[in-house]
Structure formats: structure tokens, C-alpha cells
Amino acid sequence: MPSMRIGILTGGGDCPGLNAVIRAAVRAVEVDRGGQVVGFHDSWRGVLEDRWEDLTVARCRGILPRGGTILGTSRDQPYSRPDGAEMVGEVVARHALDAIVAIGGEGTMGVVRDLHHDGIPVVGVPKTIDNDIAETEMTFGFQTAVQICTDAIDRLHTTAESHHRILVVEVMGRHVGHIAVWAGLAGGATFTLVPEEPFDIAEVAERIVARHRSGSWATIVVVAEGARPAPGTLDVAAPVVDRYGHEVLGGIAHVVAAELQERTGMETRTTVLGHVQRGGSPVAFDRVLATRFGIAAVDAVADRAFGDMVALKGGRIARVPVADAIGHLKLVEPELLRASSVFRPPLGRPPA
Numbered sequence: 001m002p003s004m005r006i007g008i009l010t011g012g013g014d015c016p017g018l019n020a021v022i023r024a025a026v027r028a029v030e031v032d033r034g035g036q037v038v039g040f041h042d043s044w045r046g047v048l049e050d051r052w053e054d055l056t057v058a059r060c061r062g063i064l065p066r067g068g069t070i071l072g073t074s075r076d077q078p079y080s081r082p083d084g085a086e087m088v089g090e091v092v093a094r095h096a097l098d099a100i101v102a103i104g105g106e107g108t109m110g111v112v113r114d115l116h117h118d119g120i121p122v123v124g125v126p127k128t129i130d131n132d133i134a135e136t137e138m139t140f141g142f143q144t145a146v147q148i149c150t151d152a153i154d155r156l157h158t159t160a161e162s163h164h165r166i167l168v169v170e171v172m173g174r175h176v177g178h179i180a181v182w183a184g185l186a187g188g189a190t191f192t193l194v195p196e197e198p199f200d201i202a203e204v205a206e207r208i209v210a211r212h213r214s215g216s217w218a219t220i221v222v223v224a225e226g227a228r229p230a231p232g233t234l235d236v237a238a239p240v241v242d243r244y245g246h247e248v249l250g251g252i253a254h255v256v257a258a259e260l261q262e263r264t265g266m267e268t269r270t271t272v273l274g275h276v277q278r279g280g281s282p283v284a285f286d287r288v289l290a291t292r293f294g295i296a297a298v299d300a301v302a303d304r305a306f307g308d309m310v311a312l313k314g315g316r317i318a319r320v321p322v323a324d325a326i327g328h329l330k331l332v333e334p335e336l337l338r339a340s341s342v343f344r345p346p347l348g349r350p351p352a
């Protein structure tokens with residue numbers, strides 16, 4: 001059998017663990033199969049512009065704990081130009097690639113589906129700190145983001161308590177509240193506001209007042225960037241849209257904080273964690289999951305399972321048709337939403 005040649009790229013927002021996938025895939029190709037890996041720079045942009053580098057075990061030395069992606073990333077994609085898919089096909093042929101392994105979020109998985117449909121050999125590896133990709137129970141980067149948020153919330157508790165303040169912490173999660181719910185539970189938040197459950201600011205304020213009635217209480221409100229008020233309860237400006245048509249979120253915490261200060265009369269401050277959640281070294285779980293995904297993607301190429309996405313199912317590595325994973329998001333489990341609600345202060349009773 002001729003030795004394997006794969007192309008690899010990272011697309012969309014970066015995420016801790018991307019380098020661990022690259023390293024594992026390179027190892028699996030070069031050492032296990034005596035093959036070669038071509039790394040395309042800046043996602044599909046590097047494929048279209050034929051910008052790439054040879055990836056070797058030596059080149060990947062030391063990257064396992066490193067955040068970001070050594071290949072660079074972008075939100076560019078081939079279907080933004082009419083001849084894009086054809087150009088990808090030409091690059092695959094020119095480099096004599098068995099397939100391209102595309103590591104990315106929903107947008108990148110959509111491209112994998114469409115390229116597969118157009119006859120180009122591709123395999124998907126899901127990534128996002130938001131953990132919202134369907135058909136995989138976890139994406140790498142998520143646990144790292146949760147830990148970063150939890151550490152921040154731990155710190156915010158002591159300053160909130162010292163000043164008897166309400167502190168509103170905004171975390172990422174544009175469509176779903178996985179990060180908010182996990183970090184809220186792990187950090188002991190008083191309230192967690194998520195996109196899955198539109199919130200009523202009047203009720204949040206009322207419950208906080210009930211909690212603070214005893215005197216010395218502080219409150220931490222975790223809000224996912226995509227959380228929205230129930231219709232007709234509070235005005236929130238529409239987000240701006242970037243050049244890819246992607247809504248630039250961030251700032252709901254300021255609205256929530258201003259409203260809570262006004263309604264409760266308590267001093268309120270805001271912390272927006274932003275991209276600090278995506279930077280830096282992945283935690284051990286994410287390194288291991290990313291490594292397993294990298295090896296599984298190479299196995300998928302060897303089995304010519306094109307159009308598949310590697311996934312975690314029941315704790316095991318699996319493959320799913322990428323088409324099954326897009327078009328719908330993985331929401332927070334009702335059981336976790338309920339766990340979070342258990343810690344809300346009760347209305348009109350002395351604080352627990």
C-alpha cells in the first residue's frame with residue numbers, strides 16, 4: 001500500500017487543544033504509517049492560496065501544551081468563491097493527498113459536508129470551547145474554558161463578599177450555555193443566565209434582594225454572552241456583524257449589571273472574560289481528547305470514511321456522518337439546567 005499523505009488545517013475560532021490534534025495526527029501518519037502531513041496555513045485560505053508547510057514529528061515537538069494553532073486560522077471558506085471547491089480538488093491532486101483533515105466548528109463542518117458532497121476526500125474533527133456541536137458529547141477546549149471561568153469566579157467571590165456587591169461575569173457561549181452552566185456550578189454562582197432560557201430581569205432582581213435582605217451577602221451572576229431577556233422584559237441592542245456575517249457578541253453583562261444595580265439599589269460591577277477563555281494551555285482532559293481525535297481522524301482517512309466527523313460517544317471515540325452534526329446544536333441538558341436553578345435564591349424567604 002502506498003504511504004499515506006494527508007493535508008490538515010484548523011478553521012474558525014481557535015481553541016485550546018488544536019495543536020494536540022495536529023501533533024497526534026502527524027505522529028499517527030509519520031510513525032505509524034510512514035506517511036507525510038501537509039499543514040495548510042490559516043484554514044481554507046491556505047488551501048486556496050496554496051500556502052502550507054511540511055508537518056513532521058520534529059516540527060510538532062513541544063506543541064502539546066501550547067494554546068492556539070501553529071497553523072493559524074481564519075473564517076475563510078472555499079464556497080465564498082464559485083471555483084472554490086474545484087480549487088480545493090486541484091490542491092488535493094497536486095499534493096497527492098489521500099484526504100484533508102479539517103479541524104473546526106460548525107462552519108468548518110459545513111464545508112466538510114459540502115466538499116464531501118462535491119467528491120473531495122475530507123474528514124472532520126470538531127472543536128469549540130462552546131461545546132455546542134451535535135453528535136459529540138464533548139469538544140476539546142471546553143473543559144479548559146470552564147476551568148478558566150471557574151478560577152475567575154473563585155476570585156470574584158472574595159471581592160464581591162468584601163464589598164457586598166453583585167458581580168456579573170460574562171462568559172462565552174453564543175448559542176448555548178454549556179460554559180456558563182458548568183462554570184456557574186463549579187464556581188458556586190448565585191444565578192446563571194443562558195441562551196436556552198430567556199431570563200426575566202425583574203425576577204432575578206427580586207430574588208437577589210431577597211437574598212441580600214439578611215445583610216452581608218454577595219451575589220455572583222454568570223451570564224453567557226448569548227443569553228437574552230424574555231421578550232418584552234428588557235431592551236438589548238442588536239449585535240454588530242463582522243465581515244463573515246458572524247455576530248460579534250459580548251456586552252450583555254453590562255446591560256444586566258446596570259439593570260440589577262437600578263432595580264436592587266446594590267452596587268454592581270461587571271467582568272467580561274472574553275478571549276482569555278480561548279487562550280493558553282489546554283487542561284489534561286482536552287489534551288487527551290484532542291490526541292484521541294487526531295489519531296481517529298487518521299484512522300478515518302485510512303478507512304476512506306470521507307465525509308465523517310470523529311466524535312466522543314459514551315466516552316468512546318466514534319465516527320458520525322458530518323451531515324448529521326450540523327444544522328442543529330447540542331443544548332445544555334435539562335438536568336444541568338435544573339442543577340443550576342437549585343442554587344437560585346428563593347423568592348420572599350430568608351436567604352439560605
Ligand code: F6P
Nearest residue numbers: 013128129130172173174225249
Ligand atoms: O464559537 C466560539 C466562540 O468562542 C464564541 O463563544 C464566541 O462568540 C466567538 O467564538 C468569538 O469569536 P471571535 O471573536 O474570534 O469572532
